[in-house]
Amino acid sequence: MESKVFTAKTVEDAVTDALKEFRVLRDEVEIEILAEPKSGLFGLLGTKDAAIRVTKIDKPSKNVTAIEFLENVCEAMGIEVSIQVEDKGDYTYLSIQGNALGVLIGRRGETLDALQYLLNLAVNRQTGEKPHIILDVEGYRDKRRETLERLAGNLAKKAKRTQRSIVLEPMNPQERRIIHTTLQNHPYVSTASEGEEPYRKVVIKLK
């Protein structure tokens, strides 16, 4: 652990210096006061600076916490898995491989979404960071995206042919966004979301 002694006129000044040097926030360090400052006689004789020891707290890394959580959960579910992590910049992509993983996906990805939600909460709780982890099982997310893109295209055609709006089944925000994005430049239809979560659904309307 990184640790260093800082001195300044006041304890507060020393803390400020330390946080600046370590480039961290107040709750990411441990501070031990070694000496209180003394102002001395007439502020001249016998003045003493404050001295503090500042130690950086090692927080568990996001990725390690995420993998541990998943391994423990899957083991308790009785599923053998291996997990891969990829850092994608603004999000982390965690992919699970193994046998008979349909159970982890569930109907329309319901279990996978639940697990992804709990995973993000658990990592946030344990590291204090706001993680953005996308959880995937054997390429399910990509396959689902393709399915939704195809569905969007087909339903847009149907809307045009029948001259009627089409209401899709309820979907989560990520899935609705795929439909919106797929049809955003469509010449004949526009899309909107209606209803309240978790029953919010996309409506395909004629322009």
Added chain:
Amino acid sequence: MEKLVEIIAKSLVEHPEEVRVTTSKHEDGMVIELRVANEDMGKIIGKQGRIAKAIRSVVKAAAINNNLKVSVEIVED
């Protein structure tokens, strides 16, 4: 199944040492009762029960995988 509920609950709360999980058997399956510290109730239930729903959904999947019928109840003492 009890272990699964315990792992999930302990990783979500501020006071993991106060997580208690017990199971009772009923005619139509197992009921897993989950107890956490009072101030952790929100961390286990979530806005509009979203966290509780996610926990139930993962436990249900595990139960199906093991040919069991399980429900999770969050108990307030």
